[in-house]
Amino acid sequence: MKKLFKSGLVKLGLVVVIAGGAVAYWLMPPVAKVESAEIDNGxxxxxxxxxxRIEQFQNQSWKPYFAKGVNMGAAVPGHFxxxxxISKDDYMRWFEMVQEMGANVIRVYTILKPEFYEALVRYNAKHSDNPLFFIQGVWSPEEQLIEVQNAFDPKVKQKFEKEIREAVEAVYGNIDLEAEAHSGKASGKYVFNAGPYLMSWIVGTEWDPVMVDRTNKSNADVADYKGEHFQSKPGANPFEKWLAEMVDITAVTEAEHGWQHPIAFSNWVTTDPLEHPGEPLVAEDMVSVDPTHIAAVDWDAGYFASYHVYPYYPDFFTFDQSFQTMKNDKGEIDSYKTYLHKLKKYHNDMPIMITEFGVPASQGIAHTGMLGRNQGGHDDKTQGNMDADMFRQIHQEGYSGAILFTWQDEWFKKTWNTMHYDIPDRRAYWYNTLTNESHFGVLGMYPSKDDVIRIDGDASDWDKLDDGDKTKLDLQIEGFNEIWAAHDEGYLYLSINLSESLEFSNHSIYLGFDTLKGGNRHAPQLQGKTLDEGLETLIELDNEDAGQMMIASNYDFHTRFYGKLSKILAYDPQELExxxxxxxxWKLVVNYLLEHPDARVDHPFGDIRVGDLPRGTSxxxxxxxxxKAIWQAKGNVLEIRIPWMLLGFSDPSSLSAISYEDTGTKEFESVKVEGVRLVPWIVRKDSKEVVGLEGNNPYPVSQLPLYTWKRWEDIDVDYVERPKQSYDIMQKAMREVNQPVNQPISE
Known part of the structure; x- marks a missing residue:
C-alpha cells in the first residue's frame, strides 16, 4: 500500500514538473530568432x-523582397x-493557413489585442526557419478628422500621436493599455515582443479628399517639417507636412527599441498624385497626397509608398479613356493594368506596394468595373481568378508587394447601397449576401447550416437535422406533397417534394412570401387567381438554369428610396399603391446621378439586378x-435557400423586416414580424393552368401555417469556417512568385 502510494507521489511529482514546464512555456515569451543586420550603435x-525595391537581410546578405500577403481584420461572425x-487559437490556425497559401506577410490595420502578438511570436518560434512577418497599421482618428476638417487641430494631433506611440509599444511588448469604454480599442498587458517579426509600418487610413483640401487651405502658411528621421520636401502641401511629422513620430518611437523598419503612410486612388481626366466626380480628383513629397533622413530602413487600388472605384477605371491604353496578358484592354503602370512610373525613385486589392464573392454588387471586375456579384471561383490576375499584374509591374483584401469574411461590414436597408447594431449577427463588403475574404465564414444542408436536389441531408431545427409546413396544396423549412444566419431553406417531376419546358414554379400586411393579392403570375393577403416577394423558377426573386412594386425598397424619397429614379406613382x-x-444602385457642380460631366444613375437565382450545387x-447556387431540382425534389434581405428582412435575428411605411426621411423603418408564410403554386405553360391555390376565391393565404423562429443574439451565432475556391487559386498565384520582377535599382 505504501509502495503504491509512494509511486503515486513520484508520478504526481513528475506531473507537477511537466505541468510547471508547460505553464512556464505559455507564460514566458519565447525569444525571437530573426536574422538581422546591425547598423550604428547596434x-x-x-x-x-x-x-x-524593398530588401530582406537573409543568409548574411541583402536580397530583393516581394511582400505576398493578406490583410487580416479584427472580427468573426457574431461580433464587431x-x-x-478572435482567439489565440484562431490566430495560430490562421497563420498556418496563410503561410500554406504562399503568403509571407499579413497586414493589420490597428493595434490588436495582446493575444495576436503572443500568437505570432509563439507561431514563429515554431517556424523559425520560415517566420511569418506582419505589417502594423496605425489607425488615424477618422471621425474627428471628418468632423473638424483640419488635421492640425490640436486634439486630432494629440490623439493620433498617442495612437502611434501606443502601437509601437504594443508591437514591442512594452505597454499596458487600459480599456476605454465604447472605444472599440484593444486593451491589456502587452509583454510579447513581436518587433523582430515586423516587416513595416503603415501609418493612417484612407484620407477624405475634402478634409485634406480644407486642411491645406486652413494651414497654408505652415512651415516645412524637419524631423529627426523624416522631413517634408519643398513643395509639399500642409497635409503632407502633417503626415511627415506623423511618420517621424513613428520612427522616433521605434528607434527607442533598437530597431528600424520601413515606413509608409496609407493612401488610395482618390488622393493619389495622378490626373484622372475622365473621372466624373470632382471630389475623386480634388487633391493629392503625394508620398514623393516626404523623405527619410537618418533612417536606414527607408520609406516607401502604399496604395489601396481596386478595379471598380473610382469610376474613371470604367469611363476614363486615358486609362484604357494597355492590354493585359489575355490581350484585353485593361484599365487596372494601365493604372498600375502609371502609378509605378510616377514613383520612379522609391518602392511602392499595393496594400489592398481584390473583389468580393457576393450576391450584391456596389460598383461595376471593366472586364467584369465588379464590386460583388461573383462566385468564389471567379473571385479567385480575378484576384490572382490582379496579383500577377502588380508583380509584373515591378511593385514591392501585393497585399490581398482580405483574409476572412466579416459579417459586421456595411455597404453604401444596402446600409439603408439593415439595422446597424445587429449587422454582425447575420450573413447578408447583398452586402458585398462582408465577402472579400478567401477564408469563408458561412452560416451555420452550410455544412449540413447542401443545395443539390437530394433531400436526405435534411434527415441529419434535429427536429427542432426544421419544420414541416402543413400546406395541403395540390402539386406539393411535402414541404420542410429551416433557417440559419444566412438563409431561409426549403425542401419541397412535388407530386411530379419538374419539367421546365412546361412548368413554372412560383414561391410567394407574405411577411407583412399589404403587398400584391393579384398579379399576372397568378393567372387570374386572387389572394386574401398580399405577397411582398415572389420567386419564379421557369427555366433550366436560373430563376429570379421579385418584389412587390409598392414594397420595392429601390423604387421607394431612389424614386419617391430621393427623386432620382423615374417611377409611376400607381406602382406604389x-x-x-x-x-x-430586385435591384441595387451601383452609381448615383452626378451633375455639375459635383461632377465634371453629367453621369447617369445606374442600377443592377441582384435577384437572379442561379441553379447549381452548394x-x-x-x-x-x-x-452562389440558390436552388437545385432533381426529379420531384426542389431545394432552395433564400437570402434574408431578398425576403425584405432588415435583421432576421430579431425578426425585423422593412416596413411599408415611409418615415418622411431617407431612412426606412423596421418592424417586428411573426415570421413568413409560404404560398407555392405551379403554372403549366401550355394551358396556363394553375396547380395549387384551389378552392376559395380569394385564396386564404392568411390561414396558411406561419414559419417562425426565435430571436437570436451574439452568443447564439454559429458559423462554418472554410477556405473558398479563391484560396486555392491565390495559393497557386502566390507560390509562383518568390521575388520582385528584376528591375534596375534607381539610387
Whole structure:
C-alpha cells in the first residue's frame, strides 16, 4: 500500500514538473530568432528600402523582397471589430493557413489585442526557419478628422500621436493599455515582443479628399517639417507636412527599441498624385497626397509608398479613356493594368506596394468595373481568378508587394447601397449576401447550416437535422406533397417534394412570401387567381438554369428610396399603391446621378439586378460547386435557400423586416414580424393552368401555417469556417512568385 502510494507521489511529482514546464512555456515569451543586420550603435534592421525595391537581410546578405500577403481584420461572425473576439487559437490556425497559401506577410490595420502578438511570436518560434512577418497599421482618428476638417487641430494631433506611440509599444511588448469604454480599442498587458517579426509600418487610413483640401487651405502658411528621421520636401502641401511629422513620430518611437523598419503612410486612388481626366466626380480628383513629397533622413530602413487600388472605384477605371491604353496578358484592354503602370512610373525613385486589392464573392454588387471586375456579384471561383490576375499584374509591374483584401469574411461590414436597408447594431449577427463588403475574404465564414444542408436536389441531408431545427409546413396544396423549412444566419431553406417531376419546358414554379400586411393579392403570375393577403416577394423558377426573386412594386425598397424619397429614379406613382399587381426585379444602385457642380460631366444613375437565382450545387465537394447556387431540382425534389434581405428582412435575428411605411426621411423603418408564410403554386405553360391555390376565391393565404423562429443574439451565432475556391487559386498565384520582377535599382 505504501509502495503504491509512494509511486503515486513520484508520478504526481513528475506531473507537477511537466505541468510547471508547460505553464512556464505559455507564460514566458519565447525569444525571437530573426536574422538581422546591425547598423550604428547596434540598431537592428531586417527589411530596408534600396532604390525602387524593398530588401530582406537573409543568409548574411541583402536580397530583393516581394511582400505576398493578406490583410487580416479584427472580427468573426457574431461580433464587431471593437469586441476583439478572435482567439489565440484562431490566430495560430490562421497563420498556418496563410503561410500554406504562399503568403509571407499579413497586414493589420490597428493595434490588436495582446493575444495576436503572443500568437505570432509563439507561431514563429515554431517556424523559425520560415517566420511569418506582419505589417502594423496605425489607425488615424477618422471621425474627428471628418468632423473638424483640419488635421492640425490640436486634439486630432494629440490623439493620433498617442495612437502611434501606443502601437509601437504594443508591437514591442512594452505597454499596458487600459480599456476605454465604447472605444472599440484593444486593451491589456502587452509583454510579447513581436518587433523582430515586423516587416513595416503603415501609418493612417484612407484620407477624405475634402478634409485634406480644407486642411491645406486652413494651414497654408505652415512651415516645412524637419524631423529627426523624416522631413517634408519643398513643395509639399500642409497635409503632407502633417503626415511627415506623423511618420517621424513613428520612427522616433521605434528607434527607442533598437530597431528600424520601413515606413509608409496609407493612401488610395482618390488622393493619389495622378490626373484622372475622365473621372466624373470632382471630389475623386480634388487633391493629392503625394508620398514623393516626404523623405527619410537618418533612417536606414527607408520609406516607401502604399496604395489601396481596386478595379471598380473610382469610376474613371470604367469611363476614363486615358486609362484604357494597355492590354493585359489575355490581350484585353485593361484599365487596372494601365493604372498600375502609371502609378509605378510616377514613383520612379522609391518602392511602392499595393496594400489592398481584390473583389468580393457576393450576391450584391456596389460598383461595376471593366472586364467584369465588379464590386460583388461573383462566385468564389471567379473571385479567385480575378484576384490572382490582379496579383500577377502588380508583380509584373515591378511593385514591392501585393497585399490581398482580405483574409476572412466579416459579417459586421456595411455597404453604401444596402446600409439603408439593415439595422446597424445587429449587422454582425447575420450573413447578408447583398452586402458585398462582408465577402472579400478567401477564408469563408458561412452560416451555420452550410455544412449540413447542401443545395443539390437530394433531400436526405435534411434527415441529419434535429427536429427542432426544421419544420414541416402543413400546406395541403395540390402539386406539393411535402414541404420542410429551416433557417440559419444566412438563409431561409426549403425542401419541397412535388407530386411530379419538374419539367421546365412546361412548368413554372412560383414561391410567394407574405411577411407583412399589404403587398400584391393579384398579379399576372397568378393567372387570374386572387389572394386574401398580399405577397411582398415572389420567386419564379421557369427555366433550366436560373430563376429570379421579385418584389412587390409598392414594397420595392429601390423604387421607394431612389424614386419617391430621393427623386432620382423615374417611377409611376400607381406602382406604389397597395395591390398594384406588379412585381419588380430586385435591384441595387451601383452609381448615383452626378451633375455639375459635383461632377465634371453629367453621369447617369445606374442600377443592377441582384435577384437572379442561379441553379447549381452548394456542396463544396462537388466538382460543379457554385458558391452562389440558390436552388437545385432533381426529379420531384426542389431545394432552395433564400437570402434574408431578398425576403425584405432588415435583421432576421430579431425578426425585423422593412416596413411599408415611409418615415418622411431617407431612412426606412423596421418592424417586428411573426415570421413568413409560404404560398407555392405551379403554372403549366401550355394551358396556363394553375396547380395549387384551389378552392376559395380569394385564396386564404392568411390561414396558411406561419414559419417562425426565435430571436437570436451574439452568443447564439454559429458559423462554418472554410477556405473558398479563391484560396486555392491565390495559393497557386502566390507560390509562383518568390521575388520582385528584376528591375534596375534607381539610387
Amino acid at each position: 540598431v537592428k534592421v531586417k527589411f530596408k528600402t534600396n532604390g525602387t 471589430p471593437g469586441e476583439l473576439e 397597395d395591390d398594384s399587381g406588379i412585381f419588380n426585379p 456542396d463544396p465537394q462537388d466538382p460543379n460547386y457554385n458558391s
